[in-house]
Amino acid sequence: MPNDVFSQHASYDVAIVGGGAAGCAIARELSRTTATTILLERDIEVGFGTSKANSGIIHGGHHSGPNTLKGQLEWEGNQLWDDLSRDLGFGFARIGELTVAFDTAQLETLDRLEANGHAKGVPGLERWDRDRLRREEPNLSPEAIAAVFAPTTGVVNPYEACFLMLESACRNGVEFRGESPVTGLEYLESEGDRWLISTPRGQLTARFVINAAGLYADAIADLAGVRTFTIRPRKGEEYLLDKRLNGYVSRVIFPCPTPVSKGILVIPTYDGTLMVGPTAHFVEDKEDDTTSADGATQVFESVTRLVPGISARDCIAEFAGLRAVADTEDFIIGTTAKPGFINVAGIQSPGLTAAPAIARHVIDILHNEGLTTDRRDDFEPTIPHPIHFISLSTEEQIALADRDPSFARMICRCELVTEGEIREALDRGARCLDGLKFRTRAGMGRCQGGFCSGRCMELIAEKYDIPITEVTKRGGSSWIACDRVDVAVDIAPASPTDRNSQDG
Ligand SMILES: Cc1cc2nc3c(=O)[nH]c(=O)nc-3n(C[C@H](O)[C@H](O)[C@H](O)COP(=O)(O)OP(=O)(O)OC[C@H]3O[C@@H](n4cnc5c(N)ncnc54)[C@H](O)[C@@H]3O)c2cc1C
Incomplete structure:
Protein backbone atom coordinates (compact mmCIF):
# COMPACT_ATOMS: atom_id res chain seq x y z
CA MET A 1 0.00 0.00 0.00
CA ALA A 93 -17.12 -16.44 15.67
CA ARG A 94 -20.79 -16.50 16.64
CA ILE A 95 -20.39 -17.51 20.27
CA GLY A 96 -23.81 -16.25 21.45
CA GLU A 97 -24.71 -14.03 24.40
CA LEU A 98 -26.74 -14.03 27.58
CA THR A 99 -28.42 -10.93 29.01
CA VAL A 100 -28.95 -11.78 32.65
CA ALA A 101 -31.68 -10.69 35.09
CA PHE A 102 -31.14 -10.72 38.83
CA ASP A 103 -34.64 -9.80 40.05
CA THR A 104 -38.20 -9.90 38.80
CA ALA A 105 -38.18 -6.17 37.91
CA GLN A 106 -35.46 -6.88 35.34
CA LEU A 107 -37.61 -9.49 33.62
CA GLU A 108 -39.40 -6.59 31.91
CA THR A 109 -36.10 -5.58 30.32
CA LEU A 110 -35.69 -9.13 29.02
CA ASP A 111 -39.23 -8.89 27.58
CA ARG A 112 -38.26 -5.66 25.81
CA LEU A 113 -35.10 -7.19 24.32
CA GLU A 114 -37.10 -10.14 23.02
CA ALA A 115 -39.71 -7.77 21.56
CA ASN A 116 -36.92 -5.77 19.80
CA GLY A 117 -35.57 -9.02 18.36
CA HIS A 118 -38.97 -10.24 17.17
CA ALA A 119 -39.76 -6.85 15.57
CA LYS A 120 -36.53 -7.10 13.56
CA GLY A 121 -36.79 -10.80 12.75
CA VAL A 122 -33.74 -11.82 14.82
CA PRO A 123 -33.89 -15.64 14.93
CA GLY A 124 -33.14 -18.06 17.76
CA LEU A 125 -33.81 -15.90 20.85
CA GLU A 126 -34.56 -18.07 23.89
CA ARG A 127 -35.49 -17.38 27.53
CA TRP A 128 -33.29 -19.45 29.87
CA ASP A 129 -34.26 -20.16 33.48
CA ARG A 130 -31.96 -20.52 36.49
CA ASP A 131 -31.39 -24.29 35.96
CA ARG A 132 -30.46 -23.88 32.32
CA LEU A 133 -28.06 -21.07 33.24
CA ARG A 134 -26.37 -23.24 35.87
CA ARG A 135 -25.95 -26.05 33.32
CA GLU A 136 -24.70 -23.94 30.43
CA GLU A 137 -22.59 -21.34 32.29
CA PRO A 138 -21.64 -22.85 35.67
CA ASN A 139 -19.42 -19.89 36.59
CA LEU A 140 -22.25 -17.38 36.29
CA SER A 141 -23.57 -16.02 39.60
CA PRO A 142 -26.12 -18.38 41.21
CA GLU A 143 -28.18 -15.25 41.95
CA ALA A 144 -29.07 -14.87 38.24
CA ILE A 145 -32.72 -15.85 37.85
CA ALA A 146 -33.17 -15.78 34.06
CA ALA A 147 -31.56 -14.63 30.82
CA VAL A 148 -32.24 -14.00 27.16
CA PHE A 149 -29.95 -16.16 25.02
CA ALA A 150 -29.09 -14.80 21.56
CA PRO A 151 -27.16 -17.18 19.26
CA THR A 152 -26.65 -14.42 16.68
CA LEU A 245 -9.46 -17.46 32.85
CA ASN A 246 -9.76 -18.45 29.16
CA GLY A 247 -12.93 -20.51 28.79
CA TYR A 248 -14.30 -19.44 32.19
CA VAL A 249 -17.48 -18.33 30.40
CA SER A 250 -18.20 -19.34 26.82
CA ARG A 251 -20.71 -16.66 25.80
CA VAL A 252 -20.74 -12.85 26.06
CA ILE A 253 -22.43 -12.06 29.38
CA PHE A 254 -24.50 -8.84 29.61
CA PRO A 255 -26.28 -7.42 32.64
CA CYS A 256 -29.65 -5.79 31.94
CA PRO A 257 -28.88 -2.59 29.95
CA THR A 258 -29.38 1.02 31.12
CA PRO A 259 -30.65 3.88 28.88
CA VAL A 260 -27.09 5.05 27.99
CA SER A 261 -25.12 1.84 27.99
CA LYS A 262 -25.39 -1.86 27.39
CA GLY A 263 -23.75 -2.24 30.79
CA ILE A 264 -20.47 -3.78 31.92
CA LEU A 265 -19.90 -7.12 30.24
CA VAL A 266 -17.78 -10.24 30.38
CA ILE A 267 -16.45 -10.83 26.87
CA PRO A 268 -14.63 -13.95 25.66
CA THR A 269 -12.68 -12.22 22.87
CA TYR A 270 -12.11 -14.00 19.56
CA ASP A 271 -8.60 -14.96 20.66
CA GLY A 272 -9.90 -16.50 23.88
CA THR A 273 -8.73 -13.85 26.36
CA LEU A 274 -11.50 -12.70 28.70
CA MET A 275 -12.15 -8.96 28.69
CA VAL A 276 -14.37 -7.01 31.11
CA GLY A 277 -15.89 -3.57 30.57
CA PRO A 278 -16.69 -1.02 29.28
CA THR A 279 -17.57 1.93 31.50
CA ALA A 280 -19.62 4.77 29.98
CA HIS A 281 -19.12 8.41 30.94
CA PHE A 282 -18.72 11.63 28.95
CA PHE A 300 -14.67 -5.23 38.67
CA GLU A 301 -17.51 -4.52 41.14
CA SER A 302 -20.03 -4.98 38.32
CA VAL A 303 -18.56 -8.07 36.72
CA THR A 304 -17.98 -9.93 39.97
CA ARG A 305 -21.73 -9.64 40.47
CA LEU A 306 -22.18 -11.41 37.12
CA VAL A 307 -19.28 -13.87 37.40
CA PRO A 308 -17.97 -13.99 40.99
CA GLY A 309 -14.76 -15.92 40.15
CA PRO A 386 -3.21 -14.13 7.03
CA ILE A 387 -1.28 -17.03 8.55
CA HIS A 388 -1.72 -17.52 12.31
CA PHE A 389 0.95 -20.11 13.18
CA ILE A 390 -0.59 -20.93 16.56
CA SER A 391 -3.90 -21.98 15.02
CA LEU A 392 -2.27 -24.50 12.61
CA SER A 393 -1.99 -28.23 13.36
CA THR A 394 1.47 -29.52 14.33
CA GLU A 395 1.84 -31.13 10.87
CA GLU A 396 0.96 -27.83 9.17
CA GLN A 397 3.39 -25.91 11.39
CA ILE A 398 6.25 -28.33 10.55
CA ALA A 399 5.49 -28.16 6.83
CA LEU A 400 5.37 -24.35 6.91
CA ALA A 401 8.63 -24.05 8.85
CA ASP A 402 10.30 -26.48 6.39
CA ARG A 403 9.12 -24.36 3.48
CA ASP A 404 10.10 -21.04 5.09
CA PRO A 405 12.49 -21.15 8.09
CA SER A 406 11.28 -17.72 9.27
CA PHE A 407 8.20 -19.57 10.58
CA ALA A 408 10.53 -21.65 12.77
CA ARG A 409 11.79 -18.54 14.62
CA MET A 410 9.57 -17.48 17.53
CA ILE A 411 9.34 -13.71 18.06
CA CYS A 412 6.55 -13.38 20.66
CA ARG A 413 6.77 -16.14 23.26
CA CYS A 414 3.54 -15.23 25.07
CA GLU A 415 1.30 -15.39 22.01
CA LEU A 416 3.55 -17.72 19.95
CA VAL A 417 4.01 -15.41 16.96
CA THR A 418 6.74 -16.31 14.46
CA GLU A 419 9.08 -14.12 12.43
CA GLY A 420 7.30 -15.33 9.28
CA GLU A 421 4.02 -13.81 10.51
CA ILE A 422 5.75 -10.51 11.34
CA ARG A 423 7.32 -10.37 7.88
CA GLU A 424 3.98 -11.17 6.27
CA ALA A 425 2.25 -8.41 8.26
CA LEU A 426 4.92 -5.93 7.10
CA ASP A 427 4.45 -7.02 3.48
CA ARG A 428 0.70 -6.42 3.90
CA GLY A 429 1.01 -2.85 5.13
CA ALA A 430 2.05 -2.77 8.83
CA ARG A 431 4.12 0.38 9.35
CA CYS A 432 4.62 0.63 13.10
CA LEU A 433 4.79 -1.48 16.27
CA ASP A 434 1.04 -1.25 16.93
CA GLY A 435 0.35 -2.21 13.32
CA LEU A 436 2.30 -5.43 13.92
CA LYS A 437 0.70 -6.01 17.32
CA PHE A 438 -2.86 -5.67 16.06
CA ARG A 439 -2.20 -7.83 12.99
CA THR A 440 -0.26 -10.66 14.67
CA ARG A 441 -0.85 -10.34 18.46
CA ALA A 442 2.93 -9.93 19.02
CA GLY A 443 3.12 -7.94 22.27
CA MET A 444 -0.43 -8.64 23.45
CA GLY A 445 0.43 -11.40 25.90
CA ARG A 446 1.38 -11.47 29.52
CA CYS A 447 4.72 -9.64 29.16
CA GLN A 448 3.02 -6.94 27.01
CA GLY A 449 5.84 -6.76 24.46
CA GLY A 450 8.73 -6.81 26.95
CA PHE A 451 10.34 -9.71 25.06
CA CYS A 452 9.39 -9.17 21.40
CA SER A 453 9.26 -5.39 20.85
CA GLY A 454 12.99 -5.03 20.13
CA ARG A 455 13.00 -7.71 17.43
CA CYS A 456 9.76 -6.35 15.91
CA MET A 457 11.39 -2.91 15.72
CA GLU A 458 14.44 -4.38 13.95
CA LEU A 459 12.17 -6.04 11.39
CA ILE A 460 10.27 -2.78 10.77
CA ALA A 461 13.58 -0.90 10.34
CA GLU A 462 14.81 -3.57 7.90
CA LYS A 463 11.56 -3.57 5.88
CA TYR A 464 11.42 0.21 5.42
CA ASP A 465 15.20 0.70 5.37
CA ILE A 466 15.13 3.24 8.20
CA PRO A 467 17.23 3.59 11.35
CA ILE A 468 15.67 1.99 14.42
CA THR A 469 15.31 5.46 15.95
CA GLU A 470 12.69 6.24 13.29
CA VAL A 471 10.50 3.24 14.14
CA THR A 472 7.35 4.40 15.92
CA LYS A 473 4.76 2.82 18.17
CA ARG A 474 1.86 4.30 16.19
CA GLY A 475 3.22 6.89 13.74
CA GLY A 476 3.83 10.61 14.26
CA SER A 477 6.38 11.30 16.96
CA SER A 478 5.77 8.11 18.97
CA TRP A 479 9.40 7.01 18.55
CA ILE A 480 10.61 4.30 20.91
CA ALA A 481 14.41 4.35 20.70
CA CYS A 482 16.89 7.22 20.63
CA ASP A 483 20.58 7.33 19.69
CA ARG A 484 22.07 8.24 23.03
CA VAL A 485 20.89 10.19 26.03
CA ASP A 486 23.33 12.25 28.10
CA VAL A 487 21.38 12.95 31.25
CA ALA A 488 22.09 12.79 34.93
CA VAL A 489 20.06 9.86 36.21
CA ASP A 490 17.83 10.75 39.14
CA ILE A 491 15.37 7.95 39.69
CA ALA A 492 12.51 8.94 41.96
CA PRO A 493 10.44 6.13 43.46
CA ALA A 494 7.25 5.55 41.42
CA SER A 495 4.08 6.88 42.97
CA PRO A 496 1.86 4.00 44.11
CA THR A 497 -1.11 5.78 42.51
CA ASP A 498 0.47 5.90 39.01
CA ARG A 499 -1.51 3.87 36.51
CA ASN A 500 -0.55 3.04 32.95
CA SER A 501 -2.98 3.15 30.09
CA GLN A 502 -2.33 0.33 27.67
CA ASP A 503 -3.93 -0.84 24.50
CA GLY A 504 -5.38 -4.29 24.47
C1 LIG B 1 -15.44 1.10 24.77
C2 LIG B 1 -16.20 0.86 23.48
C3 LIG B 1 -16.77 -0.38 23.24
C4 LIG B 1 -17.47 -0.59 22.07
N1 LIG B 1 -17.93 -1.85 21.80
C5 LIG B 1 -18.56 -2.09 20.63
C6 LIG B 1 -18.97 -3.40 20.32
O1 LIG B 1 -18.72 -4.34 21.06
N2 LIG B 1 -19.66 -3.60 19.18
C7 LIG B 1 -19.96 -2.58 18.33
O2 LIG B 1 -20.64 -2.82 17.33
N3 LIG B 1 -19.53 -1.33 18.57
C8 LIG B 1 -18.82 -1.07 19.69
N4 LIG B 1 -18.34 0.18 19.95
C9 LIG B 1 -18.55 1.23 18.95
C10 LIG B 1 -17.57 1.07 17.78
O3 LIG B 1 -16.25 0.88 18.23
C11 LIG B 1 -17.66 2.32 16.92
O4 LIG B 1 -19.01 2.54 16.58
C12 LIG B 1 -16.86 2.19 15.61
O5 LIG B 1 -15.56 1.74 15.85
C13 LIG B 1 -16.84 3.55 14.93
O6 LIG B 1 -16.12 3.44 13.75
P1 LIG B 1 -15.81 4.73 12.89
O7 LIG B 1 -15.16 4.27 11.63
O8 LIG B 1 -17.04 5.55 12.75
O9 LIG B 1 -14.83 5.62 13.79
P2 LIG B 1 -13.27 5.48 14.10
O10 LIG B 1 -12.84 4.09 14.26
O11 LIG B 1 -12.96 6.40 15.22
O12 LIG B 1 -12.59 6.01 12.78
C14 LIG B 1 -12.55 7.39 12.46
C15 LIG B 1 -11.21 7.64 11.79
O13 LIG B 1 -11.18 8.98 11.31
C16 LIG B 1 -9.85 9.44 11.43
N5 LIG B 1 -9.85 10.90 11.36
C17 LIG B 1 -10.26 11.79 12.30
N6 LIG B 1 -10.06 13.05 11.87
C18 LIG B 1 -9.53 12.96 10.62
C19 LIG B 1 -9.10 13.92 9.65
N7 LIG B 1 -9.15 15.24 9.89
N8 LIG B 1 -8.59 13.46 8.47
C20 LIG B 1 -8.50 12.11 8.23
N9 LIG B 1 -8.88 11.17 9.12
C21 LIG B 1 -9.40 11.59 10.28
C22 LIG B 1 -9.40 8.89 12.77
O14 LIG B 1 -7.99 8.86 12.89
C23 LIG B 1 -10.04 7.50 12.75
O15 LIG B 1 -9.14 6.51 12.27
C24 LIG B 1 -17.64 0.45 21.12
C25 LIG B 1 -17.05 1.69 21.36
C26 LIG B 1 -16.33 1.89 22.53
C27 LIG B 1 -15.66 3.21 22.76
Missing part, protein backbone atom coordinates in the same frame (compact mmCIF):
# COMPACT_ATOMS: atom_id res chain seq x y z
CA PRO A 2 1.77 3.17 -1.13
CA ASN A 3 1.84 6.06 1.27
CA ASP A 4 3.49 8.81 -0.74
CA VAL A 5 2.35 12.35 -1.49
CA PHE A 6 -0.46 13.08 -3.93
CA SER A 7 0.23 13.79 -7.53
CA GLN A 8 -0.62 17.45 -8.24
CA HIS A 9 -4.41 17.88 -7.81
CA ALA A 10 -5.26 14.23 -8.10
CA SER A 11 -8.92 13.79 -8.93
CA TYR A 12 -11.33 11.13 -7.67
CA ASP A 13 -15.03 10.29 -7.74
CA VAL A 14 -15.11 9.69 -3.98
CA ALA A 15 -12.82 10.69 -1.10
CA ILE A 16 -13.47 8.98 2.24
CA VAL A 17 -12.23 10.90 5.29
CA GLY A 18 -11.39 8.48 8.12
CA GLY A 19 -10.26 4.85 8.08
CA GLY A 20 -12.16 3.29 10.96
CA ALA A 21 -14.53 0.35 10.58
CA ALA A 22 -17.03 2.58 8.77
CA GLY A 23 -14.53 4.16 6.35
CA CYS A 24 -12.82 0.83 5.57
CA ALA A 25 -16.16 -0.92 4.97
CA ILE A 26 -17.26 1.91 2.66
CA ALA A 27 -13.93 1.72 0.78
CA ARG A 28 -14.35 -2.03 0.25
CA GLU A 29 -17.95 -1.65 -0.92
CA LEU A 30 -16.93 1.10 -3.36
CA SER A 31 -14.13 -1.13 -4.70
CA ARG A 32 -16.83 -3.38 -6.18
CA THR A 33 -17.61 -0.50 -8.55
CA THR A 34 -15.75 1.49 -11.20
CA ALA A 35 -15.73 4.64 -9.00
CA THR A 36 -12.25 6.08 -8.42
CA THR A 37 -11.87 6.21 -4.63
CA ILE A 38 -9.29 7.41 -2.12
CA LEU A 39 -9.31 6.91 1.65
CA LEU A 40 -7.58 9.64 3.69
CA GLU A 41 -6.59 8.77 7.25
CA ARG A 42 -5.04 11.00 9.90
CA ASP A 43 -3.12 8.14 11.54
CA ILE A 44 -0.32 6.08 10.02
CA GLU A 45 -2.62 3.07 9.60
CA VAL A 46 -6.35 2.43 9.58
CA GLY A 47 -8.35 1.24 12.57
CA PHE A 48 -6.29 3.13 15.18
CA GLY A 49 -9.27 5.25 16.34
CA THR A 50 -12.33 3.97 18.19
CA SER A 51 -12.36 0.92 15.91
CA LYS A 52 -9.42 -0.62 17.74
CA ALA A 53 -10.55 0.25 21.27
CA ASN A 54 -13.90 -1.47 21.71
CA SER A 55 -15.48 -4.68 22.96
CA GLY A 56 -15.24 -6.45 19.60
CA ILE A 57 -18.81 -7.72 19.75
CA ILE A 58 -21.00 -8.20 16.71
CA HIS A 59 -24.23 -7.48 18.52
CA GLY A 60 -27.02 -9.99 18.18
CA GLY A 61 -29.53 -7.52 16.71
CA HIS A 62 -32.00 -7.27 19.60
CA HIS A 63 -30.37 -4.59 21.78
CA SER A 64 -31.50 -1.51 19.81
CA GLY A 65 -35.14 -0.93 18.92
CA PRO A 66 -36.26 -0.95 15.26
CA ASN A 67 -37.13 2.76 15.23
CA THR A 68 -33.60 4.14 15.15
CA LEU A 69 -31.12 4.04 12.29
CA LYS A 70 -28.57 2.33 14.55
CA GLY A 71 -31.18 -0.27 15.48
CA GLN A 72 -31.93 -1.02 11.83
CA LEU A 73 -28.29 -1.15 10.71
CA GLU A 74 -27.22 -3.26 13.72
CA TRP A 75 -29.21 -6.29 12.58
CA GLU A 76 -28.54 -5.73 8.87
CA GLY A 77 -24.81 -5.44 9.64
CA ASN A 78 -24.81 -8.48 11.91
CA GLN A 79 -25.89 -10.68 9.02
CA LEU A 80 -23.01 -9.56 6.76
CA TRP A 81 -20.09 -10.58 8.97
CA ASP A 82 -20.02 -14.32 8.06
CA ASP A 83 -19.35 -13.68 4.35
CA LEU A 84 -16.96 -10.82 5.11
CA SER A 85 -14.83 -12.88 7.50
CA ARG A 86 -14.86 -15.89 5.15
CA ASP A 87 -13.71 -13.76 2.20
CA LEU A 88 -11.03 -11.81 4.09
CA GLY A 89 -9.86 -14.26 6.76
CA PHE A 90 -10.13 -12.24 9.97
CA GLY A 91 -11.20 -13.75 13.28
CA PHE A 92 -14.99 -13.93 13.77
CA THR A 153 -24.06 -12.53 18.76
CA GLY A 154 -20.46 -12.86 17.63
CA VAL A 155 -16.97 -11.68 18.50
CA VAL A 156 -14.49 -10.28 16.03
CA ASN A 157 -10.92 -8.99 15.93
CA PRO A 158 -11.96 -5.41 15.07
CA TYR A 159 -8.55 -4.04 14.04
CA GLU A 160 -7.84 -7.11 11.88
CA ALA A 161 -11.20 -6.56 10.17
CA CYS A 162 -10.24 -2.92 9.38
CA PHE A 163 -6.81 -3.87 8.01
CA LEU A 164 -8.22 -6.60 5.79
CA MET A 165 -11.22 -4.60 4.54
CA LEU A 166 -8.75 -1.89 3.47
CA GLU A 167 -6.37 -4.43 1.94
CA SER A 168 -9.23 -5.92 -0.08
CA ALA A 169 -10.32 -2.42 -1.18
CA CYS A 170 -6.76 -1.53 -2.26
CA ARG A 171 -6.29 -4.80 -4.14
CA ASN A 172 -9.47 -3.82 -6.04
CA GLY A 173 -8.27 -0.33 -6.93
CA VAL A 174 -8.92 2.00 -3.95
CA GLU A 175 -6.03 4.29 -2.97
CA PHE A 176 -5.03 4.78 0.67
CA ARG A 177 -3.07 7.63 2.23
CA GLY A 178 -2.11 7.39 5.89
CA GLU A 179 -0.75 10.33 7.90
CA SER A 180 -2.99 12.55 5.76
CA PRO A 181 -5.33 14.48 8.06
CA VAL A 182 -7.88 16.53 6.15
CA THR A 183 -7.30 20.17 7.08
CA GLY A 184 -9.41 22.00 4.49
CA LEU A 185 -12.54 21.43 2.41
CA GLU A 186 -13.73 23.84 -0.26
CA TYR A 187 -16.77 23.38 -2.49
CA LEU A 188 -15.87 24.38 -6.06
CA GLU A 189 -19.26 25.03 -7.67
CA SER A 190 -17.71 26.68 -10.70
CA GLU A 191 -15.55 23.63 -11.41
CA GLY A 192 -18.25 21.05 -11.90
CA ASP A 193 -19.44 20.61 -8.32
CA ARG A 194 -16.20 19.24 -6.95
CA TRP A 195 -14.58 19.41 -3.54
CA LEU A 196 -11.02 20.63 -3.06
CA ILE A 197 -9.54 18.66 -0.17
CA SER A 198 -6.39 19.86 1.60
CA THR A 199 -4.00 17.81 3.71
CA PRO A 200 -0.45 18.58 4.86
CA ARG A 201 0.68 16.11 2.17
CA GLY A 202 -1.00 17.96 -0.69
CA GLN A 203 -4.38 18.65 -2.26
CA LEU A 204 -6.83 16.60 -4.30
CA THR A 205 -10.34 16.95 -5.64
CA ALA A 206 -13.33 14.65 -5.44
CA ARG A 207 -16.94 14.84 -6.53
CA PHE A 208 -18.12 13.23 -3.28
CA VAL A 209 -16.68 13.50 0.23
CA ILE A 210 -17.69 10.88 2.80
CA ASN A 211 -17.20 12.21 6.32
CA ALA A 212 -16.36 9.09 8.36
CA ALA A 213 -14.00 10.85 10.78
CA GLY A 214 -15.40 9.35 14.00
CA LEU A 215 -14.84 11.68 16.95
CA TYR A 216 -13.87 14.47 14.56
CA ALA A 217 -16.85 14.17 12.19
CA ASP A 218 -18.23 17.47 13.57
CA ALA A 219 -14.90 19.20 12.84
CA ILE A 220 -14.85 17.85 9.27
CA ALA A 221 -18.47 18.96 8.73
CA ASP A 222 -17.39 22.37 10.07
CA LEU A 223 -14.55 22.58 7.52
CA ALA A 224 -17.12 21.92 4.80
CA GLY A 225 -19.46 24.58 6.23
CA VAL A 226 -22.31 22.13 6.87
CA ARG A 227 -22.06 21.32 10.58
CA THR A 228 -25.44 20.64 12.17
CA PHE A 229 -24.35 18.46 15.11
CA THR A 230 -21.79 18.10 17.87
CA ILE A 231 -19.86 14.94 18.73
CA ARG A 232 -19.18 14.28 22.42
CA PRO A 233 -16.76 11.55 23.48
CA ARG A 234 -18.22 8.94 25.84
CA LYS A 235 -15.37 6.95 27.32
CA GLY A 236 -15.36 3.21 27.87
CA GLU A 237 -12.61 1.52 29.92
CA GLU A 238 -11.87 -2.16 29.25
CA TYR A 239 -9.71 -4.65 31.21
CA LEU A 240 -8.04 -7.78 29.78
CA LEU A 241 -7.62 -10.80 32.03
CA ASP A 242 -4.91 -13.43 32.35
CA LYS A 243 -5.08 -16.55 30.17
CA ARG A 244 -5.84 -18.65 33.25
CA VAL A 283 -15.31 13.32 28.86
CA GLU A 284 -14.28 16.66 27.35
CA ASP A 285 -11.04 15.69 25.61
CA LYS A 286 -11.32 13.67 22.38
CA GLU A 287 -7.79 12.33 22.90
CA ASP A 288 -8.30 11.25 26.53
CA ASP A 289 -7.83 7.48 26.38
CA THR A 290 -6.61 7.08 29.95
CA THR A 291 -7.92 4.43 32.30
CA SER A 292 -8.58 5.19 35.96
CA ALA A 293 -8.72 3.62 39.39
CA ASP A 294 -12.43 4.57 39.59
CA GLY A 295 -13.11 2.90 36.25
CA ALA A 296 -11.36 -0.30 37.35
CA THR A 297 -13.33 -0.36 40.60
CA GLN A 298 -16.62 0.14 38.75
CA VAL A 299 -15.82 -2.58 36.20
CA ILE A 310 -13.27 -12.96 38.27
CA SER A 311 -10.83 -10.83 40.24
CA ALA A 312 -9.08 -7.50 39.59
CA ARG A 313 -5.82 -9.36 40.32
CA ASP A 314 -6.28 -11.19 36.98
CA CYS A 315 -5.96 -7.96 34.97
CA ILE A 316 -2.95 -7.99 32.59
CA ALA A 317 -3.76 -4.92 30.44
CA GLU A 318 -6.26 -2.12 30.19
CA PHE A 319 -7.32 0.45 27.62
CA ALA A 320 -10.05 2.99 26.95
CA GLY A 321 -12.00 3.90 23.82
CA LEU A 322 -14.20 6.90 23.08
CA ARG A 323 -17.66 6.50 21.57
CA ALA A 324 -18.50 9.30 19.09
CA VAL A 325 -21.90 10.36 20.41
CA ALA A 326 -24.05 12.81 18.41
CA ASP A 327 -26.69 15.03 20.09
CA THR A 328 -29.45 12.78 18.75
CA GLU A 329 -27.83 9.60 20.22
CA ASP A 330 -28.43 8.04 16.78
CA PHE A 331 -26.25 7.56 13.70
CA ILE A 332 -26.25 10.57 11.33
CA ILE A 333 -25.87 9.17 7.81
CA GLY A 334 -26.93 11.19 4.79
CA THR A 335 -26.61 14.19 2.54
CA THR A 336 -26.04 17.76 3.73
CA ALA A 337 -26.76 21.31 2.58
CA LYS A 338 -23.91 21.17 0.07
CA PRO A 339 -23.97 18.73 -2.87
CA GLY A 340 -21.63 15.78 -2.62
CA PHE A 341 -20.85 16.03 1.11
CA ILE A 342 -22.18 12.99 2.98
CA ASN A 343 -22.02 12.45 6.73
CA VAL A 344 -21.35 9.11 8.37
CA ALA A 345 -21.31 10.57 11.88
CA GLY A 346 -22.32 9.73 15.43
CA ILE A 347 -21.26 6.13 14.85
CA GLN A 348 -21.31 5.05 18.46
CA SER A 349 -22.05 1.48 19.51
CA PRO A 350 -23.13 -0.70 17.67
CA GLY A 351 -21.08 0.97 14.91
CA LEU A 352 -18.66 -1.90 14.51
CA THR A 353 -21.54 -4.36 14.06
CA ALA A 354 -23.31 -2.01 11.67
CA ALA A 355 -20.23 -1.04 9.58
CA PRO A 356 -20.87 -3.37 6.59
CA ALA A 357 -24.52 -2.27 6.48
CA ILE A 358 -23.50 1.41 6.83
CA ALA A 359 -21.30 0.88 3.75
CA ARG A 360 -24.21 -0.46 1.67
CA HIS A 361 -26.43 2.39 2.86
CA VAL A 362 -23.78 4.94 1.78
CA ILE A 363 -23.46 3.36 -1.69
CA ASP A 364 -27.25 3.72 -2.12
CA ILE A 365 -27.00 7.39 -1.10
CA LEU A 366 -24.15 7.97 -3.58
CA HIS A 367 -26.17 6.43 -6.40
CA ASN A 368 -29.21 8.54 -5.48
CA GLU A 369 -26.97 11.61 -5.55
CA GLY A 370 -25.86 10.88 -9.10
CA LEU A 371 -22.71 8.74 -8.80
CA THR A 372 -22.91 6.62 -11.92
CA THR A 373 -20.73 3.55 -11.74
CA ASP A 374 -20.79 0.00 -13.02
CA ARG A 375 -20.05 -3.14 -11.06
CA ARG A 376 -16.47 -4.15 -11.72
CA ASP A 377 -16.24 -7.45 -13.63
CA ASP A 378 -12.81 -8.10 -12.17
CA PHE A 379 -13.74 -7.44 -8.49
CA GLU A 380 -11.98 -10.08 -6.41
CA PRO A 381 -13.93 -10.66 -3.16
CA THR A 382 -11.30 -12.78 -1.43
CA ILE A 383 -7.73 -12.07 -0.36
CA PRO A 384 -5.04 -14.49 0.85
CA HIS A 385 -5.85 -15.16 4.48
